Amino acid sequence: MRITKKHIIALVIVIGIAFFISTYKLPYYIYKPGGADSLDPIVKVENGHESKGDMHLVTVRGGQATPVQYVWAKLLPNQEVMPLEDVRPEGVSEDEYFHAQLQMMESSQQAAKVVAYKAADKTITINYNGVYVVSVVDNMPADNKLQAGDHIKKVDGNNVEETNDLLDYMKTKNPGDTVTVTFKRDKETMTEDISLEKFSDEDTKAGIGIRLVTDRSVAVDPEVNFSSGEIGGPSAGLMFSLEMYDQLTEEDLTKGYEVAGTGEIDYQGNVHPIGGVDKKVIAADDKGCQIFFANSNDGAEDSNYHAAVKTAEEINTDMDIVPVDTFQDALEYLEDLDSA
Numbered sequence: 001m002r003i004t005k006k007h008i009i010a011l012v013i014v015i016g017i018a019f020f021i022s023t024y025k026l027p028y029y030i031y032k033p034g035g036a037d038s039l040d041p042i043v044k045v046e047n048g049h050e051s052k053g054d055m056h057l058v059t060v061r062g063g064q065a066t067p068v069q070y071v072w073a074k075l076l077p078n079q080e081v082m083p084l085e086d087v088r089p090e091g092v093s094e095d096e097y098f099h100a101q102l103q104m105m106e107s108s109q110q111a112a113k114v115v116a117y118k119a120a121d122k123t124i125t126i127n128y129n130g131v132y133v134v135s136v137v138d139n140m141p142a143d144n145k146l147q148a149g150d151h152i153k154k155v156d157g158n159n160v161e162e163t164n165d166l167l168d169y170m171k172t173k174n175p176g177d178t179v180t181v182t183f184k185r186d187k188e189t190m191t192e193d194i195s196l197e198k199f200s201d202e203d204t205k206a207g208i209g210i211r212l213v214t215d216r217s218v219a220v221d222p223e224v225n226f227s228s229g230e231i232g233g234p235s236a237g238l239m240f241s242l243e244m245y246d247q248l249t250e251e252d253l254t255k256g257y258e259v260a261g262t263g264e265i266d267y268q269g270n271v272h273p274i275g276g277v278d279k280k281v282i283a284a285d286d287k288g289c290q291i292f293f294a295n296s297n298d299g300a301e302d303s304n305y306h307a308a309v310k311t312a313e314e315i316n317t318d319m320d321i322v323p324v325d326t327f328q329d330a331l332e333y334l335e336d337l338d339s340a
Helices: 005-023 067-075 094-119 163-170 237-248 277-286 304-314 327-335
Strands: 028-038 043-045 054-064 080-083 123-136 151-155 178-185 188-195 210-221 224-226 258-261 291-295 320-324
Touching: 028 067, 028 277, 043 237, 054 237, 054 277, 067 080, 094 123, 094 210, 094 237, 094 327, 123 163, 151 163, 163 210, 224 237, 237 258, 237 327, 277 291, 277 304, 291 304, 291 327, 304 320, 320 327
Parallel strands: 054 258, 258 291, 291 320
Antiparallel strands: 028 054, 028 080, 043 224, 123 151, 123 210, 151 178, 178 188
Protein backbone atom coordinates (compact mmCIF):
# COMPACT_ATOMS: atom_id res chain seq x y z
CA MET A 1 0.00 0.00 0.00
CA ARG A 2 1.29 3.41 -0.93
CA ILE A 3 1.68 5.68 2.12
CA THR A 4 0.39 9.15 1.37
CA LYS A 5 0.52 12.43 3.21
CA LYS A 6 -3.07 11.84 4.34
CA HIS A 7 -2.07 8.53 5.93
CA ILE A 8 0.74 10.20 7.83
CA ILE A 9 -1.53 13.00 9.04
CA ALA A 10 -4.18 10.48 10.13
CA LEU A 11 -1.56 8.44 12.00
CA VAL A 12 -0.29 11.54 13.80
CA ILE A 13 -3.85 12.47 14.78
CA VAL A 14 -4.54 8.96 16.11
CA ILE A 15 -1.30 8.96 18.12
CA GLY A 16 -2.13 12.42 19.47
CA ILE A 17 -5.62 11.34 20.54
CA ALA A 18 -4.27 8.15 22.16
CA PHE A 19 -1.63 10.17 24.02
CA PHE A 20 -4.24 12.67 25.18
CA ILE A 21 -6.77 10.18 26.52
CA SER A 22 -4.09 8.16 28.30
CA THR A 23 -2.09 11.00 29.87
CA TYR A 24 -4.22 14.15 30.19
CA LYS A 25 -5.18 14.77 33.82
CA LEU A 26 -8.86 15.39 34.47
CA PRO A 27 -10.09 17.24 37.60
CA TYR A 28 -11.19 13.94 39.12
CA TYR A 29 -9.63 11.44 41.49
CA ILE A 30 -10.18 7.67 41.35
CA TYR A 31 -10.19 5.37 44.38
CA LYS A 32 -10.14 1.58 44.11
CA PRO A 33 -9.18 -1.40 46.31
CA GLY A 34 -5.46 -1.64 47.00
CA GLY A 35 -3.54 -4.34 48.83
CA ALA A 36 -3.51 -6.03 52.22
CA ASP A 37 0.19 -6.34 53.00
CA SER A 38 1.51 -8.39 55.89
CA LEU A 39 3.06 -6.13 58.52
CA ASP A 40 5.84 -8.58 59.45
CA PRO A 41 8.32 -7.18 56.90
CA ILE A 42 7.15 -3.58 57.45
CA VAL A 43 7.35 -3.39 61.26
CA LYS A 44 10.41 -4.85 62.97
CA VAL A 45 10.74 -4.76 66.77
CA GLU A 46 14.24 -5.62 67.93
CA ASN A 47 14.23 -9.26 69.14
CA GLY A 48 10.48 -9.29 68.63
CA HIS A 49 8.38 -12.43 69.06
CA GLU A 50 7.05 -14.24 65.98
CA SER A 51 3.45 -15.28 65.35
CA LYS A 52 1.74 -17.98 63.33
CA GLY A 53 -0.72 -15.53 61.78
CA ASP A 54 -0.30 -12.04 60.37
CA MET A 55 -1.52 -8.52 60.90
CA HIS A 56 -2.27 -6.75 57.62
CA LEU A 57 -2.02 -3.13 56.51
CA VAL A 58 -4.90 -2.50 54.09
CA THR A 59 -4.66 0.21 51.46
CA VAL A 60 -6.73 2.02 48.86
CA ARG A 61 -5.18 2.89 45.52
CA GLY A 62 -5.82 6.37 44.22
CA GLY A 63 -4.73 8.82 41.57
CA GLN A 64 -5.82 11.68 39.40
CA ALA A 65 -7.84 10.37 36.46
CA THR A 66 -6.97 10.37 32.79
CA PRO A 67 -9.88 10.13 30.31
CA VAL A 68 -9.30 6.38 29.85
CA GLN A 69 -9.13 5.76 33.60
CA TYR A 70 -12.24 7.87 34.17
CA VAL A 71 -14.29 5.77 31.70
CA TRP A 72 -13.02 2.49 33.19
CA ALA A 73 -13.80 3.69 36.71
CA LYS A 74 -17.37 4.45 35.67
CA LEU A 75 -17.79 1.00 34.14
CA LEU A 76 -15.98 -1.22 36.65
CA PRO A 77 -17.33 -2.12 40.12
CA ASN A 78 -15.72 -0.98 43.38
CA GLN A 79 -14.14 2.12 41.87
CA GLU A 80 -15.09 5.61 43.03
CA VAL A 81 -14.69 8.86 41.11
CA MET A 82 -14.49 12.05 43.16
CA PRO A 83 -13.94 15.70 42.19
CA LEU A 84 -10.28 16.51 42.67
CA GLU A 85 -11.14 19.48 44.91
CA ASP A 86 -12.78 17.08 47.39
CA VAL A 87 -9.51 15.15 47.71
CA ARG A 88 -6.82 17.76 47.30
CA PRO A 89 -7.62 21.30 48.50
CA GLU A 90 -7.39 23.95 45.83
CA GLY A 91 -3.88 25.35 45.58
CA VAL A 92 -2.25 22.15 46.92
CA SER A 93 -0.02 20.44 44.35
CA GLU A 94 0.22 16.68 43.87
CA ASP A 95 3.70 16.73 45.46
CA GLU A 96 2.41 18.70 48.46
CA TYR A 97 -0.51 16.29 48.85
CA PHE A 98 1.83 13.28 48.69
CA HIS A 99 4.17 14.91 51.21
CA ALA A 100 1.23 15.54 53.54
CA GLN A 101 0.16 11.89 53.27
CA LEU A 102 3.65 10.71 54.19
CA GLN A 103 3.71 13.10 57.15
CA MET A 104 0.41 11.67 58.35
CA MET A 105 1.77 8.13 57.98
CA GLU A 106 4.79 9.05 60.11
CA SER A 107 2.57 10.67 62.72
CA SER A 108 0.35 7.57 62.71
CA GLN A 109 3.36 5.36 63.33
CA GLN A 110 4.45 7.50 66.27
CA ALA A 111 1.00 7.37 67.86
CA ALA A 112 0.79 3.61 67.33
CA LYS A 113 4.24 3.20 68.86
CA VAL A 114 3.19 5.06 72.01
CA VAL A 115 -0.03 3.04 72.36
CA ALA A 116 1.63 -0.34 71.80
CA TYR A 117 4.63 0.23 74.05
CA LYS A 118 2.52 1.59 76.88
CA ALA A 119 0.12 -1.36 76.62
CA ALA A 120 3.08 -3.78 76.66
CA ASP A 121 4.62 -1.89 79.61
CA LYS A 122 7.84 -1.14 77.73
CA THR A 123 10.20 1.82 78.04
CA ILE A 124 9.11 4.91 76.11
CA THR A 125 10.13 8.59 76.06
CA ILE A 126 8.31 11.31 74.08
CA ASN A 127 9.93 14.59 73.00
CA TYR A 128 7.95 17.38 71.34
CA ASN A 129 9.80 19.38 68.68
CA GLY A 130 7.24 21.73 67.18
CA VAL A 131 4.79 21.25 64.33
CA TYR A 132 5.02 20.81 60.59
CA VAL A 133 2.83 22.60 58.06
CA VAL A 134 0.99 19.90 56.12
CA SER A 135 -0.72 22.28 53.69
CA VAL A 136 -1.67 25.93 53.29
CA VAL A 137 -5.24 27.01 52.56
CA ASP A 138 -5.48 28.91 49.30
CA ASN A 139 -6.22 32.65 49.65
CA MET A 140 -5.85 32.62 53.42
CA PRO A 141 -3.25 34.88 55.14
CA ALA A 142 -0.53 32.19 55.28
CA ASP A 143 -0.74 31.68 51.51
CA ASN A 144 2.61 32.65 49.91
CA LYS A 145 4.16 33.07 53.37
CA LEU A 146 4.24 29.50 54.70
CA GLN A 147 4.44 26.27 52.74
CA ALA A 148 4.12 22.52 53.26
CA GLY A 149 7.10 21.20 55.20
CA ASP A 150 7.78 24.37 57.18
CA HIS A 151 8.69 23.48 60.77
CA ILE A 152 6.99 25.95 63.11
CA LYS A 153 8.99 26.57 66.30
CA LYS A 154 7.39 29.67 67.87
CA VAL A 155 4.43 32.03 67.60
CA ASP A 156 4.83 35.52 69.10
CA GLY A 157 7.90 34.19 70.88
CA ASN A 158 6.00 31.36 72.55
CA ASN A 159 7.41 27.87 72.01
CA VAL A 160 5.22 25.59 69.91
CA GLU A 161 5.84 21.98 70.92
CA GLU A 162 2.66 20.38 69.58
CA THR A 163 -0.36 21.26 67.46
CA ASN A 164 -2.59 22.17 70.41
CA ASP A 165 -0.07 24.78 71.58
CA LEU A 166 -0.60 26.72 68.37
CA LEU A 167 -4.34 26.10 68.10
CA ASP A 168 -4.99 27.11 71.72
CA TYR A 169 -2.98 30.30 71.26
CA MET A 170 -4.88 31.20 68.09
CA LYS A 171 -8.17 30.89 70.00
CA THR A 172 -7.10 33.90 72.09
CA LYS A 173 -6.82 36.02 68.92
CA ASN A 174 -9.43 37.83 66.85
CA PRO A 175 -9.79 38.43 63.11
CA GLY A 176 -7.40 41.19 62.10
CA ASP A 177 -4.83 40.43 64.80
CA THR A 178 -1.28 39.73 63.63
CA VAL A 179 1.02 37.00 64.90
CA THR A 180 4.72 36.46 64.31
CA VAL A 181 5.49 32.91 63.25
CA THR A 182 9.06 31.58 63.59
CA PHE A 183 9.81 28.50 61.51
CA LYS A 184 12.57 26.52 59.83
CA ARG A 185 12.67 25.92 56.09
CA ASP A 186 15.55 24.03 54.51
CA LYS A 187 17.60 24.43 57.73
CA GLU A 188 17.11 28.24 57.64
CA THR A 189 15.23 29.93 60.50
CA MET A 190 12.69 32.46 59.19
CA THR A 191 9.91 34.69 60.56
CA GLU A 192 6.68 35.96 59.03
CA ASP A 193 4.08 38.39 60.37
CA ILE A 194 0.71 36.92 59.46
CA SER A 195 -2.75 38.33 60.15
CA LEU A 196 -5.76 36.24 61.19
CA GLU A 197 -8.97 35.95 59.17
CA LYS A 198 -12.26 34.13 59.59
CA PHE A 199 -12.36 30.91 57.62
CA SER A 200 -15.79 31.79 56.18
CA ASP A 201 -18.63 34.24 56.65
CA GLU A 202 -20.51 31.58 58.63
CA ASP A 203 -17.50 30.57 60.73
CA THR A 204 -16.63 32.63 63.79
CA LYS A 205 -13.21 30.96 64.13
CA ALA A 206 -10.16 32.87 62.94
CA GLY A 207 -6.82 31.57 61.80
CA ILE A 208 -3.98 31.97 59.33
CA GLY A 209 -5.01 29.04 57.13
CA ILE A 210 -2.64 26.12 57.69
CA ARG A 211 -3.03 22.41 58.42
CA LEU A 212 -0.58 20.98 60.92
CA VAL A 213 0.94 17.80 62.28
CA THR A 214 2.95 17.55 65.51
CA ASP A 215 6.63 16.68 65.20
CA ARG A 216 7.22 14.17 68.00
CA SER A 217 10.29 12.05 68.51
CA VAL A 218 9.51 8.86 70.38
CA ALA A 219 12.37 6.85 71.87
CA VAL A 220 11.54 3.26 72.79
CA ASP A 221 13.27 0.19 74.15
CA PRO A 222 13.43 -2.25 72.43
CA GLU A 223 13.84 -0.30 69.18
CA VAL A 224 11.38 -0.61 66.31
CA ASN A 225 11.85 0.19 62.62
CA PHE A 226 9.26 0.87 59.93
CA SER A 227 9.65 0.34 56.19
CA SER A 228 6.28 1.50 54.84
CA GLY A 229 7.83 3.00 51.70
CA GLU A 230 5.50 5.32 49.83
CA ILE A 231 2.33 4.28 51.66
CA GLY A 232 0.72 7.42 53.08
CA GLY A 233 -2.11 8.49 55.33
CA PRO A 234 -3.01 7.79 58.96
CA SER A 235 -5.39 4.86 58.56
CA ALA A 236 -2.92 2.07 59.42
CA GLY A 237 -2.51 3.29 62.99
CA LEU A 238 -4.60 0.58 64.65
CA MET A 239 -2.88 -2.25 62.78
CA PHE A 240 0.59 -0.81 63.45
CA SER A 241 -0.15 -0.75 67.17
CA LEU A 242 -1.45 -4.34 67.18
CA GLU A 243 1.58 -5.58 65.21
CA MET A 244 4.04 -3.90 67.57
CA TYR A 245 2.22 -5.19 70.64
CA ASP A 246 2.23 -8.70 69.15
CA GLN A 247 6.00 -8.57 68.63
CA LEU A 248 6.61 -7.05 72.07
CA THR A 249 4.69 -9.71 74.00
CA GLU A 250 5.38 -13.42 74.22
CA GLU A 251 1.80 -14.60 73.60
CA ASP A 252 0.82 -15.00 69.94
CA LEU A 253 -1.86 -12.31 69.57
CA THR A 254 -2.83 -13.47 66.07
CA LYS A 255 -3.70 -16.99 67.32
CA GLY A 256 -2.84 -18.13 63.78
CA TYR A 257 -5.41 -15.88 62.07
CA GLU A 258 -4.94 -13.43 59.20
CA VAL A 259 -6.04 -10.16 60.80
CA ALA A 260 -6.77 -6.94 58.91
CA GLY A 261 -8.39 -3.65 59.82
CA THR A 262 -8.25 0.09 59.46
CA GLY A 263 -8.53 3.16 61.61
CA GLU A 264 -6.48 6.15 62.67
CA ILE A 265 -5.23 5.88 66.24
CA ASP A 266 -4.43 8.72 68.61
CA TYR A 267 -1.98 8.83 71.51
CA GLN A 268 -4.71 7.79 73.96
CA GLY A 269 -5.49 4.62 71.96
CA ASN A 270 -8.78 5.83 70.47
CA VAL A 271 -9.58 4.56 66.98
CA HIS A 272 -10.96 7.14 64.55
CA PRO A 273 -12.89 6.64 61.29
CA ILE A 274 -11.22 6.80 57.89
CA GLY A 275 -12.29 6.85 54.25
CA GLY A 276 -12.49 4.02 51.73
CA VAL A 277 -13.39 1.29 54.20
CA ASP A 278 -15.48 -0.53 51.57
CA LYS A 279 -12.48 -0.86 49.27
CA LYS A 280 -10.30 -2.01 52.15
CA VAL A 281 -12.75 -4.80 53.00
CA ILE A 282 -12.49 -6.00 49.40
CA ALA A 283 -8.67 -5.84 49.51
CA ALA A 284 -8.58 -7.78 52.79
CA ASP A 285 -10.95 -10.44 51.46
CA ASP A 286 -8.89 -10.83 48.29
CA LYS A 287 -5.86 -11.50 50.51
CA GLY A 288 -7.73 -14.19 52.46
CA CYS A 289 -7.99 -12.30 55.75
CA GLN A 290 -10.36 -13.77 58.33
CA ILE A 291 -10.84 -10.81 60.69
CA PHE A 292 -11.38 -7.12 59.87
CA PHE A 293 -11.47 -4.35 62.50
CA ALA A 294 -13.43 -1.18 61.74
CA ASN A 295 -14.32 1.88 63.82
CA SER A 296 -17.89 1.72 65.14
CA ASN A 297 -18.10 5.39 66.20
CA ASP A 298 -19.97 4.36 69.36
CA GLY A 299 -22.56 2.47 67.31
CA ALA A 300 -23.40 5.25 64.84
CA GLU A 301 -25.33 4.08 61.76
CA ASP A 302 -22.94 5.87 59.40
CA SER A 303 -19.83 4.32 60.96
CA ASN A 304 -16.97 2.55 59.20
CA TYR A 305 -18.19 -0.65 60.84
CA HIS A 306 -21.64 -0.50 59.23
CA ALA A 307 -20.11 0.36 55.84
CA ALA A 308 -17.72 -2.59 56.22
CA VAL A 309 -20.56 -4.97 57.12
CA LYS A 310 -22.54 -3.78 54.08
CA THR A 311 -19.60 -4.41 51.75
CA ALA A 312 -18.88 -7.79 53.35
CA GLU A 313 -22.48 -8.85 52.64
CA GLU A 314 -22.28 -7.59 49.05
CA ILE A 315 -19.16 -9.60 48.27
CA ASN A 316 -20.37 -12.59 50.31
CA THR A 317 -17.21 -12.92 52.39
CA ASP A 318 -16.81 -15.14 55.45
CA MET A 319 -14.48 -12.57 57.00
CA ASP A 320 -15.59 -11.48 60.48
CA ILE A 321 -16.17 -7.71 60.68
CA VAL A 322 -15.41 -6.55 64.21
CA PRO A 323 -16.47 -3.14 65.63
CA VAL A 324 -13.86 -1.27 67.70
CA ASP A 325 -13.51 2.19 69.18
CA THR A 326 -10.19 1.74 70.95
CA PHE A 327 -6.97 -0.24 70.72
CA GLN A 328 -8.11 -2.05 73.86
CA ASP A 329 -11.29 -3.24 72.09
CA ALA A 330 -9.24 -4.90 69.35
CA LEU A 331 -6.71 -6.29 71.85
CA GLU A 332 -9.38 -7.90 74.03
CA TYR A 333 -11.13 -9.41 71.00
CA LEU A 334 -7.93 -11.11 69.86
CA GLU A 335 -6.98 -12.23 73.37
CA ASP A 336 -10.39 -13.89 73.77
CA LEU A 337 -10.12 -15.85 70.49
CA ASP A 338 -9.51 -19.56 70.39
CA SER A 339 -6.49 -20.57 68.30
CA ALA A 340 -7.14 -21.12 64.61
